[in-house]
Amino acid sequence: MLKTFLSICILISCLFLVFPVYGVMEEEALSYRQEGYELQTRGDLKGALSSYLKATQMNPFYKEAYNDAGVVYETMGDLDRAEVMYLKAIEIDPNYLAPYSNLGFLYEKRNQPLKATHYWKKRYLMGKKGGYWRQKAREHLIKLGTYPQARQEELAEEAEVFSRNMAVLKEEERLRVLQEAKMHFEAGLQAFSSGLYKEAIKEFEAVVLLQPSDETLIAEATKYQNTAREGAAREEIKAHLNNSLSYLDRKDYLSLMQELRKALTLVPEVPRE
Numbered sequence: 001m002l003k004t005f006l007s008i009c010i011l012i013s014c015l016f017l018v019f020p021v022y023g024v025m026e027e028e029a030l031s032y033r034q035e036g037y038e039l040q041t042r043g044d045l046k047g048a049l050s051s052y053l054k055a056t057q058m059n060p061f062y063k064e065a066y067n068d069a070g071v072v073y074e075t076m077g078d079l080d081r082a083e084v085m086y087l088k089a090i091e092i093d094p095n096y097l098a099p100y101s102n103l104g105f106l107y108e109k110r111n112q113p114l115k116a117t118h119y120w121k122k123r124y125l126m127g128k129k130g131g132y133w134r135q136k137a138r139e140h141l142i143k144l145g146t147y148p149q150a151r152q153e154e155l156a157e158e159a160e161v162f163s164r165n166m167a168v169l170k171e172e173e174r175l176r177v178l179q180e181a182k183m184h185f186e187a188g189l190q191a192f193s194s195g196l197y198k199e200a201i202k203e204f205e206a207v208v209l210l211q212p213s214d215e216t217l218i219a220e221a222t223k224y225q226n227t228a229r230e231g232a233a234r235e236e237i238k239a240h241l242n243n244s245l246s247y248l249d250r251k252d253y254l255s256l257m258q259e260l261r262k263a264l265t266l267v268p269e270v271p272r273e
Contacts, residue, residue, distance in 0.1 A: 029058035033065050036072075045072050063092040067099050079106055097126055101133055104140055117146045125153065174213050181212035185221055192224060197232035201225055 036051030049072045055065035070085030083106060086099035100123040107116035120140045127134030188203030204225035208218060244259035 025058045029055040029062050029065065032058060033062070033068065036065075036068060040068075040072060045076055048072050049076070061092050063089040063096050064098075066092070067096070067102065070099065070102060074102070074106060079110060082106060095126070097123060097133065100126070101137065104137070108140070108144075113144050117141065117144050120144070121146065121149075121153070177210050178212045178214055178217075181207045181210045181214070181217060181221075184210070185217060188221065188224060188228075192228055192231075195231070195235075197228045197235060200228040201232060204228060 032051045032055035036048040036055065039045075039051060040048035049069060052065050052069040052072065056062050056069065059065070066085045066089040070082040070089070073079075073085060074082035083103070086103045086106070089096055089099040090103075100119045104116050104120040104123060107113075107119065120137045124134055124137035124141060127137060184203045184206040188200045188207065191197075191200035191203060204221045207221035208225065212218065240259045240262045244256045247256040247259060
């Protein structure tokens, strides 16, 4: 038990030592990249490259520094190393867009249209509509003769996204209707148990009209709706009979007969044998 406790303490101590060091290294990486940019703008390509590479040593996941190093290598004419740097940046973050256009340019220089098309197409499809680099990617694809294919892929992707969105909306609507139907059903049950048959009928009718995706719920609502109608009919028959008795006491036989007729119209037919 003591050994385990000591091990945990040592591990925590190591973590406290490691994280500050990593933070310092990350700050140094940022500083080296800034230094590289300043040297590059002054035309000192070797100095800039050295700073960019130091930045990647300080932070092996510094995608921007890899891309920057690739640009310098390419400017210096070393396309092979530039290619490695660009690909490393994409490997770190496939959604980082800058190296895609850089690879497009690079493969055009190498007269490799298939590879150039691949990366220009990626840059086009992943770019923001109306953005500068999306437009540049489109121009290069037109030049390479592959823009129609890229546009077709874009439209197919848009159609797929639209279809997915519609499916999500349809499912949301299905769940909304089902939830609303359940609420009406619960309200119908409460009214039914309280003997409020007319109110219960309205609630169960609402369930059926909504046509929720739950067929069992519709069947139950229909069953209770019919039962509630029978209950409402019984209550109305009783009311007419009570009225007829009061008319009997007053010897108002015409009104008595009218009430009895109303009661009889509500009595369900007895099935014959």
